[in-house]
Amino acid sequence: MGILIKKIVLGNEIRNIWRFITEPENFPKYIYSYNNGKITSPNKTGIGASYEWYGKLGPFKLKSTEETVEWQERKHVAYTGKLFGIKFNSSMSVKEIKKQTQLTVYIRYEVPLYLGGVITDLLIIRGIIKEYIKKSLDNLKEIYN
Numbered sequence: 040m041g042i043l044i045k046k047i048v049l050g051n052e053i054r055n056i057w058r059f060i061t062e063p064e065n066f067p068k069y070i071y072s073y074n075n076g077k078i079t080s081p082n083k084t085g086i087g088a089s090y091e092w093y094g095k096l097g098p099f100k101l102k103s104t105e106e107t108v109e110w111q112e113r114k115h116v117a118y119t120g121k122l123f124g125i126k127f128n129s130s131m132s133v134k135e136i137k138k139q140t141q142l143t144v145y146i147r148y149e150v151p152l153y154l155g156g157v158i159t160d161l162l163i164i165r166g167i168i169k170e171y172i173k174k175s176l177d178n179l180k181e182i183y184n
Contacts, residue, residue, distance in 0.1 A: 040149045041165050047176050049140045049183040053133050056140040056183065057113045060131055063090060069182065071174035072096065079104075086110045096123075096167065105129075124154055125164065142179070144172060 049056055059065050061084050067073045076092025089106040105120030109130065117130035127148040134141050146168065150160040 040147065041160050041168070043146045043165075043168060043172060044143065045172050045176060046141060046143045047180060048136060049142055049179060051140060051183045052138070053113050053135055053140045056142065057133055059182075060133075060142070060179070061116055066090075066092065069175055069178040070094075071171045071178065074100075080106075084110070099123075125150055142176075144176065146172065 060069070063076070063078055063083050066076060072094040074093045074095060076090055078088065079091050080087055080089040082088050084107070086107055086109065089104070091102065091104050094101045094103065101123045103120055103122040105118045105127075107116060108119050108128075109115060109117035113133065115130060115132045117128065119126075119128050121127070125148050127146060129144070129146045132143045132145075134143075148164075148168065150156055150164050155163075
């Protein structure tokens with residue numbers, strides 16, 4: 040199992056950052072390698088909202104499914120899902136710091152044994168996830184700083 044936590048400070052108010060990062064229409068604008076997706080629930084945000092989206096890893100097209108499991112307006116959102124057989128729990132939290140917004144991204148994931156487990160995680164998956172988080176946060180920095 041792997042855990043990654045990253046924090047950045049964005050130059051805008053919480054309400055604007057929150058609205059942007061939680062609106063499904065904005066996912067392709069900042070989530071690295073997000074190609075397209077769709078809402079698979081009646082509600083597009085909030086607890087129970089679910090999504091199916093597609094991304095790329097090199098030549099491979101990847102399908103992800105996720106569901107919102109926690110929602111505290113303008114504070115915290117958490118998802119559970121699966122990407123290419125890898126189960127994950129992720130969250131984004133925001134808090135104000137000197138009229139700016141600190142965004143904390145947390146991802147806990149588990150590479151199953153049939154995909155190589157811990158060895159595949161340490162050799163390949165961890166680095167890919169770190170890089171994708173970094174590039175996604177860099178996209179947000181470009182938008183808000």
